[in-house]
Amino acid sequence: MAQDKPNESPATGTPPDSAAAIPAGAQPVQGPGPVTHSQFGLLRQRRFLPYFTVQALGAFNDNVYRQAIIGLLFFLGISSEERTLYTNLAPALFILPYFLFSAIAGQIAERMEKQRLIVITTAMEIAIMSLAAIGFLTQNMTVLLVALFCTGVQSTLFGPVKYSILPAVxxxxxxxxxxxxVEMGTSISILVGMIYGGLVFQVAGTWGPEAAAASVVALAVAGNLVARTIPRVDAGAPELKVRWNPIPESWAIWKLTRRQLAVRNAILGVSWFWFVGTVLTAQLPTYAEINLGAPERSTSLYIFALALFSVGVGIGSLLCEKLSMRTVEIGLVPLGAFGMSACMLDLYLARSGAAPATGLAIAEFLAAHGGWRIAADLTGIGFFAGLFIVPLFALIQSRTPRGELSRVIAGLNIQNAAFIVAAAVLGVAVQRLLGWSIPQVFLALAIANAVVAIYIFTIVPEFLMRLLSWMLVRALYRLRVHGVEEYVPDEGPGLIVCNHVSYMDALILAASVPRPVRFVMYHRIFEIPVLRWIFRTAKAIPIAPEKEDPALMQRAFDEIDRTLADGGLVAIFPEGRLTADGDIAPFRAGVERILARRPVQVVPMALRGMWASMWSRKDSRMRRARLPRRFRAHVEVVAAAPVDGTSASAANLEARVRELRGDRA
Structure with missing residues (x-):
């Protein structure tokens, strides 16, 4: 039977059994104001609420305007052929500026103070919507389409600042x-804007053009007034020289998005989200009529289906914070991807042919066979899409240097536009050229989504590794965290020291710290087949005792120092081995060796409740092999104020950790 050693490790106190977290990357700057303990608390703070309101009003107004144009076509009695021409031309005019001007917009957003830029873009919106109002009042489609193109230009300028401002505040x-x-607000604003824009001509009757004109101008003015209350946010790269030639700059910005593998593939994931969303939502009007049984020329079931999807996105987006425990938890991305595919597959299976009856109202559709199942699938697709998209945006923001983020977002917008166009073209092509039904399109999309997800996660296995870690921690423990948000530095180097109780300690800490952490582990564990790819992916630092492999030990100290020099977090367990009796063993001198070389601040942490949980050494080996005695144990991670690295010692850090842990081993 294998010995419990090699739990012994060198002087650093490195745990051989530790897993590791995602590697450190560029961190966002600390925003003003106190940390909120709920995402909804942000809606009470000036650093977030005005910005949130502006972006929601912008999304709302864009969709009111586009739907009001369609309403005007019916109001004027234009033939179905002309309506089809306009409805196909409108999205093209709106998205064209993303190709033409995103590179310039990204540079401007990088160079300018962000609040000022938001005020400028919302002022542009007032001018554009005033032109649109003229188009509605004169019932001139040419003017309306010109204004729509200008709206695309304004959205292109606003796009890079929309997401690059978040890490700053x-x-x-x-x-x-x-x-x-933000994703919830955008999703709901789009839905409500489409409903409002679609109803404005029906409710206002002969005053429809006037109502549409007044609505879009009033919303633009409201957005500009709110934008003026956003606090000042410094430019990311004020010294940047704007280059106005869009073609070479688009190429340069696209290359900027590919510098880091994880960011590159997160951007690919976001663009794929837009591809899936475009294919799905583009089919909903016809799907509602043919497959759901909606009355001819009625939009009620279409709006209902779109509402289910949008509400699902909103719920999934909001739930990300709870599921991730306030960290950038990219383990949710595979869960979201495969959940989307499962729901789309079930949507096909629920009804692969035409509706059994037509002319159905919403209540009649739900009462019909498979109605509730289809509704659940549409909501589920949106829900898992929210779990998919939110961590990807958070990853892009957290790992991109602040001086490049606006340009990276601009590059993302260019790629998104390309994927949206490809989705629209492909959706039409497979139906007209291959004769696919809409349920068959959904089936193909489910399969393609799974294939793309597997491709991304194979290239960057960090996503799947984080999913496994996330599932293990949340399945096996009930975790509470105290002081971590307050005391772990938002950016810059830091060393975390903690007591060592079980084989799950590193995963527990990784799930508790909002920043990426690199853990150190005994090299023989690091090289275990099958697990080795997880450790390498997580960039764990292997180490050996000096008497066993002095060269490897030196390389480990060099890597620790390099990580700290790059502004990352490193976590060690200075006891050097798992506790055998529940008590904290003396801290070894390796922590002092690290701090002598680079005296960074040290964050003491303590694990509480782990001694009585599974995978500790509380019981004999035979008892540990049985069903765990404390499944879903209550576990706490407690942090204290950082200690200055110039004065920290193994003894006083041990005393701090003992005090934090108290008598709850």
Whole structure:
């Protein structure tokens, strides 16, 4: 039977059994204001609420305007052929500026103070919507389409600042919650804007053009007034020289998005989200009529289906903060991806042919066979899409240097536009050229989504590794965290020291700290087949005792120092081995060796409740092999104020950790 050693490790106190977290990357700057303990608390703070309101009003107004144009076509009695021409031309005019001007917009957003830029873009919206109002009042489609193109230009300028502002005003532990609110707000604003824009001509009757004109101008003015209350947010790269030639700059910005593998593939994931969303939502009007049984020329079931999807996105986006425990938890991305595929597959299976009856109202559709199942699938697709998209945006923001983020977002917008166009073209092509039904399109999309997800996660296995860690921690423990948000530095180097109780300690800490952490582990554990790819992916630092492999030990200290020099977090367990009796063993001198070389601040942490949980050494080996005695144990992670690295010693750090842990081993 194998010995419990090699739990012994060198002087650093490195745990051989530790897993590791995602590697450190560029961190966002600390925003003003206190940390909120709920994402909804952000809606009470000036650093977030005005920005959130502006972006929601912008999304709302864009969709009111586009739907009001369609309403005007019916109001004027234009033939179905002309309506089809306009409805196909409108999205093309809106998205064209993203190709033409995103590179310039990204540079401007990088160079300018962000609040000023938002005020400028919302002022542009007032001018554009005033032109649109003239188009409605004169019932001139040419003017309306010109204004729509200008709206695309304005959205292109606003796009890079929409997401690059978040790391400047939110702390790392607030990024997931903030992005969740933004995605929820955008999704609901789009839905409500489409409903309002579609109803304005029906409700106002002969005053429809006047009502549409007044609505879009009033919303633009409201957005500009709110934008003026956003606090000042410094430019990311004020010294940047704007280059106005869009073609070479688009190429340069696209290359900027590919510098880091994880960011590159997160951007690919976001663009794929837009591809899936475009294919899905583009089919909903016809799907509602043919497959759901909606009355001819009625939009009630279409709006209902769109509402289910949008509400699902909103719920999934908001739930990300709770599921991730306020960290940038990319383990939710695979869960979201495969959940989307499962729901789309079930949507096909629920009804692969035409509706059994036509002319159905919403209540009649739900009462019909499979109605509730289809509704659940549409909501589920949106829900898992929210779990998919929010961590990707948070990852892009947290790992991209602040001086490049606006340009990276601009590059993302260019790629998104390309994916949206490809989705629209492909959706039409497979139906007209291959004769696919809409349920068959959904089936193909489910399969393609799974294939793309597997491709991304194979290239960057960090996503799947984080999913496994996330599932293990939340399945096996009930975790509470105290002081971590307050005391772990938002950016810059830091060393975390903690007591060592079980084989799950590193995963527990990784799930509790909002920043990426690199853990150190005994090299023989690091090289275990099968597990080795997880450790390498997580960039764990292997180490050996000096008497066993002095060269490896030196390389480990060099790597620790390099990580700290790059502004990352490193976590060690200075006891050097798992506790055998529940008590904290003396801290070894390795921590002093690290601090002598680079005296960074040290964050003491303590694990409480782990001794009585599974995978500790409380029981004999035979008893540990049986069903765990404390499944879903209550576990706490407690942090204290950082200690200055110039004065920290193994003894006083041990005393701090003992005090934090108290008598709850």
């Amino acid at each position: 939110l702390k790392p532990e607030e990024l997931t919650g903030g992005n969740g609110l």
